[in-house]
Structure formats: C-alpha cells, structure tokens
Amino acid sequence: MRILICGAGIAGLTLAWHLERAGWEVELVERAPAFRDGGYLIDFYGPGHQVAERMGLRPRLLRDRYPVDELSYVGRDGRQTSHLKLTSALENVFSLLRGDLARAIADGVRAPVTYGTTVDSAEQHADGVTVRLADGTTREVDLLVGADGARSRVRELTFGDVVPRYLGHQVAACIVTDPELSRRVGTRYQMLTEPGLMAGAYALRDDRLALLFLRREPDPALPADPAATLRRHFGGLGWILPTVLERVPGPAGLYYDLVTQVEMERWHSGRTVLLGDACQAVSLFAGHGASMAMAAAWVLADELTTAGDAPGHLPGPHETPGGLAGALARYQARMAPAVAEVQGFGRRSIQWLAPSNRWRVLARDLIFRLAALPGGSRLFVNSFSPGGHNLITSRSEVLESVRQD
Missing domain, CATH: 3.50.50.60 (FAD/NAD(P)-binding domain)
Incomplete structure (x- = not known):
C-alpha cells in the first residue's frame, strides 16, 4: 500500500x-x-518516550541528552532569585534538542x-x-x-x-557559540522573567548556548525583522542578554513563531x-x-x-x-x-x-x-x-x- x-x-x-x-x-x-x-531544548518524556523505547532509540537518546540538574531564575543583574535542584524524580525526563x-x-x-x-x-x-x-x-x-x-x-x-488558537505570545529560539557564556550558564537551565517577557539559556556541547525567548503580544502578526524585535524587547533586561542578542543569527538560524494550539x-x-x-x-x-x-x-x-x-x-x-x-x-x-x-x-x-x-x-x-x-x-x-x-x-x-x- x-x-x-x-x-x-x-x-x-x-x-x-x-x-x-x-x-x-x-x-x-x-x-x-x-x-x-537544532531547535530549542525540550523535555521528552511520557508516551513519546515509551514509543522511542519500542523503536530502540533509548541508547541514542541517552547519548544525545543534556544533563539539566537545576532550574534557576535570575534577575537583571544575573543573581539567582529562586532555583530548584532536579533529582531522581526527573530521571526519565530527557532534555534534548528537538532536532x-x-x-x-x-x-x-x-x-x-x-x-x-x-x-x-x-x-x-x-x-x-x-x-x-x-x-x-x-x-x-x-x-x-x-x-x-x-x-x-x-x-x-x-x-x-x-x-x-493564538495564546497571546510569540516565541523565538536559536543557538549561538560563546565559550565563556556557555561555561557561565553550565548544566542548569537559567531564566530571566519580567512581566510579559521570558528569556532562557542552557549550555550545549561544543561551546554552544541554546536560547529561548517568550514575549506576550496581543497582535498575532509576525514581525518583519524578528532579530530586531528581540533586541528591542529584551536588549535592556541585563543578565547575558545584551551580549547574546548581538549574535542572534539571521532568518535561517532563528526560529520565530506564534504560540498556538490546533483544535x-x-x-x-x-x-x-x-x-x-x-x-x-x-x-x-x-x-x-x-x-x-x-x-x-x-x-x-x-x-x-x-x-x-x-x-x-x-x-x-x-x-x-x-x-x-x-x-x-x-x-x-x-x-x-x-x-x-x-x-x-x-x-x-x-x-x-x-x-x-x-x-x-x-x-x-x-x-x-x-x-x-x-x-x-x-x-x-x-x-x-x-x-x-x-x-x-x-x-x-x-x-x-x-x-x-
């Protein structure tokens, strides 16, 4: 057939x-x-994880997973405001790049x-x-x-x-190479949150840094220049953002989309x-x-x-x-x-x-x-x-x- x-x-x-x-x-x-x-870092578990095991993919995914051992929120000065150490409760959650x-x-x-x-x-x-x-x-x-x-x-x-169904937010993700920032962020997922704005970072292999941006936006129209939009809304928030936003790749390397559901x-x-x-x-x-x-x-x-x-x-x-x-x-x-x-x-x-x-x-x-x-x-x-x-x-x-x- x-x-x-x-x-x-x-x-x-x-x-x-x-x-x-x-x-x-x-x-x-x-x-x-x-x-x-590429793509952004996902937490992979649940029924899809069971399907992957049936497909014999567990050894491959164990090799490719990233050891996220802490979730950490920081302020504009980069200092930690709250955090959560991840324990064996998350041993079956695989942190992977979607790609x-x-x-x-x-x-x-x-x-x-x-x-x-x-x-x-x-x-x-x-x-x-x-x-x-x-x-x-x-x-x-x-x-x-x-x-x-x-x-x-x-x-x-x-x-x-x-x-x-538009959920009132726009999302962006990309990967940049920066040895110093990659070591600074390390094996913890760091996030900075301001009302209506969230930026997250996690260190990848080979001195890379995975970045995720989330922005509340009532207008579902996508911006003509996504990179410029990110710099305008996130560039003044401090932390590592002024540095990394100057390295955001062009359209081919930047994922930018609406946050939606299909029903x-x-x-x-x-x-x-x-x-x-x-x-x-x-x-x-x-x-x-x-x-x-x-x-x-x-x-x-x-x-x-x-x-x-x-x-x-x-x-x-x-x-x-x-x-x-x-x-x-x-x-x-x-x-x-x-x-x-x-x-x-x-x-x-x-x-x-x-x-x-x-x-x-x-x-x-x-x-x-x-x-x-x-x-x-x-x-x-x-x-x-x-x-x-x-x-x-x-x-x-x-x-x-x-x-x-």
Missing part, C-alpha cells in the same frame, strides 16, 4: 518508521529545503524524502488519492497524511481555513488524515508536543497495520470498523482525549510560565522555593506536568465504542 506523508518532522518520520517496517510503501515530502537541525530527537528517528527511516516541496492539490477518488506537488510532479497513493505542522497545507486543502472536531476525511501539530498542536506552554506527536504516530500506525486481515493490506474506506474509515476513527478516538487534556494544561500554565505581572513572578518564585524543600521536587513535577498521556485509550476499548456508534 502506498502512503504519502507531507511533513518530515517528528510525527511524519515516526509514522514512516513504523509503516515501512510493516511492509508499506512510504514516501515523505517536506517544504523545508533540508533536514531541520537531535528528529535526527535519531530519521536515521532509522529508509523511505525517500523530497525536500523543498509540499502538496499543491489532492483529489480523492474511489481507489486512492491523486496528489500534485508544488514541484509539478504527481503521486497516486492510497492514503495522504498531513503531518506538516500548525499551518498545514494538507489540512487547508481538506478542511478549509482552520485558524489555530479540530475531525482529523480525517476519506483517504486523508492529519497527524501531529496539523491537528493536535498543544503549544510551547504544554511542553509535550514531541511526545504527543510520537504517540499519535504510533497509534495511527497501529490502527492502519491492523485494519486488514493481511500485513500491508488497506481495506476500502467503507469497510468499517475494520477498514480504513474505522482505523482512522479509532486513531482519533484513542488520541483526542489525551490531546485535549494536554492542551488544557498548556492554557492553565500560561500565567506561571509567562507571568503577566510582578505579583505572579513573586508567586512563581515562592513555589520554586517550596519545591526545594524535601520531597518538593516530586510534587513540583506532578503539579507542572500534563497528565494527558494517561488518557490514551486502549485499542480494544475504542473498537467497542466504534462498533456501538
């Missing part, structure tokens, strides 16, 4: 990894001109990836989907998967204009299905996007590969609940409750991760001080982690609900 996956990020690559091992004919297309390395996780998955994918193009049009018919790419070529496939992010082209073609009632239509941020973006505030993307890819692959009686067999869309329509419905039913829970957690976290006034900044610092007490780190982890990964329903339970519907 032939599948075209639009989007070669974490979700698309994970799906390709599983389907090609089940005997499917897989191809990926990616609008970026090349594989996207390193994607690369670990990609290295196990044999399917071809065509970079610099995306889906231009898709026409469904009884036996499949005729897909025309932006480079002028066409593909005849049995299933089209849109794993192409929060601004998904496949979603637009299939469902029309779905406007992501949809339906993730599939006929022989087209959405995956990852295209239908379930949880936002930076939830901090669980990569994990949920891998979990969703695994669930979708599980449903597709068990939809037919023989490996690799994809029944027609009207053969429910055992056919394609049933498989896609169960995929959404298994994942949607978890996604909704994590999205809700993300919205509730905004005022703590990006306080809007000084009283909330002080309250946040107090929570950190309480978390530093004996037993407090585990309470902190439980209170500030989404619980949605516990809601991924088993296939047998969802199969029964689909039959009842």
Whole structure:
C-alpha cells in the first residue's frame, strides 16, 4: 500500500518508521529545503518516550541528552532569585534538542524524502488519492497524511481555513557559540522573567548556548525583522542578554513563531488524515508536543497495520470498523482525549510560565522555593506536568465504542 506523508518532522518520520517496517510503501515530502537541525531544548518524556523505547532509540537518546540538574531564575543583574535542584524524580525526563530527537528517528527511516516541496492539490477518488506537488510532479497513493505542522497545507486543502488558537505570545529560539557564556550558564537551565517577557539559556556541547525567548503580544502578526524585535524587547533586561542578542543569527538560524494550539472536531476525511501539530498542536506552554506527536504516530500506525486481515493490506474506506474509515476513527478516538487534556494544561500554565505581572513572578518564585524543600521536587513535577498521556485509550476499548456508534 502506498502512503504519502507531507511533513518530515517528528510525527511524519515516526509514522514512516513504523509503516515501512510493516511492509508499506512510504514516501515523505517536506517544504523545508533540508533536514531541520537544532531547535530549542525540550523535555521528552511520557508516551513519546515509551514509543522511542519500542523503536530502540533509548541508547541514542541517552547519548544525545543534556544533563539539566537545576532550574534557576535570575534577575537583571544575573543573581539567582529562586532555583530548584532536579533529582531522581526527573530521571526519565530527557532534555534534548528537538532536532537531535528528529535526527535519531530519521536515521532509522529508509523511505525517500523530497525536500523543498509540499502538496499543491489532492483529489480523492474511489481507489486512492491523486496528489500534485508544488514541484509539478504527481503521486497516486492510497492514503495522504498531513503531518506538516500548525499551518498545514494538507489540512487547508481538506478542511478549509482552520485558524489555530493564538495564546497571546510569540516565541523565538536559536543557538549561538560563546565559550565563556556557555561555561557561565553550565548544566542548569537559567531564566530571566519580567512581566510579559521570558528569556532562557542552557549550555550545549561544543561551546554552544541554546536560547529561548517568550514575549506576550496581543497582535498575532509576525514581525518583519524578528532579530530586531528581540533586541528591542529584551536588549535592556541585563543578565547575558545584551551580549547574546548581538549574535542572534539571521532568518535561517532563528526560529520565530506564534504560540498556538490546533483544535479540530475531525482529523480525517476519506483517504486523508492529519497527524501531529496539523491537528493536535498543544503549544510551547504544554511542553509535550514531541511526545504527543510520537504517540499519535504510533497509534495511527497501529490502527492502519491492523485494519486488514493481511500485513500491508488497506481495506476500502467503507469497510468499517475494520477498514480504513474505522482505523482512522479509532486513531482519533484513542488520541483526542489525551490531546485535549494536554492542551488544557498548556492554557492553565500560561500565567506561571509567562507571568503577566510582578505579583505572579513573586508567586512563581515562592513555589520554586517550596519545591526545594524535601520531597518538593516530586510534587513540583506532578503539579507542572500534563497528565494527558494517561488518557490514551486502549485499542480494544475504542473498537467497542466504534462498533456501538
């Protein structure tokens, strides 16, 4: 069976990894001109971590992880205002660059990836989907998967204009090389918070420094010059910011985007299905996007590969609940409750991760001080982690609900 996956990020690559091992004919297309390395530091745990272990990636991720041993808030003068030592309560939380996780998955994918193009049009018919790419070529496939992010082209073609929920903030991330600052920050994640502004830094290997910026902004329009915007809003805050902001790379090396969530009632239509941020973006505030993307890819692959009686067999869309329509419905039913829970957690976290006034900044610092007490780190982890990964329903339970519907 032939599948075209639009989007070669974490979700698309994970799906390709599983389907090609089940005997499917897989191809990926990616609008970026090349594989996207780098990105910001993520905390990787939960269901995605379990999927990675099933894929045999744990040794690779252990090698690539960064040993974050402390969360620390600083003032404009660089002095620490509050901190939390990280203990064994976080031993299964892997701090990784998003690009390193994607690369670990990609290295196990044999399917071809065509970079610099995306889906231009898709026409469904009884036996499949005729897909025309932006480079002028066409593909005849049995299933089209849109794993192409929060601004998904496949979603637009299939469902029309779905406007992501803007959470009132803009985010930027980049990596700079500075041996002195890298040693100064070290193996602790340092953050400076002012009302409506947050800047974070963590030392990487090879004298590099990962930077993350978060800014409250009611206007969802992206700035024409993101680097200049960062310097204007963060340059006067002190700490290491005046130095690092002069080294912010150009557009190719600077990630800058809106903080959004994508909420949809339906993730599939006929022989087209959405995956990852295209239908379930949880936002930076939830901090669980990569994990949920891998979990969703695994669930979708599980449903597709068990939809037919023989490996690799994809029944027609009207053969429910055992056919394609049933498989896609169960995929959404298994994942949607978890996604909704994590999205809700993300919205509730905004005022703590990006306080809007000084009283909330002080309250946040107090929570950190309480978390530093004996037993407090585990309470902190439980209170500030989404619980949605516990809601991924088993296939047998969802199969029964689909039959009842």
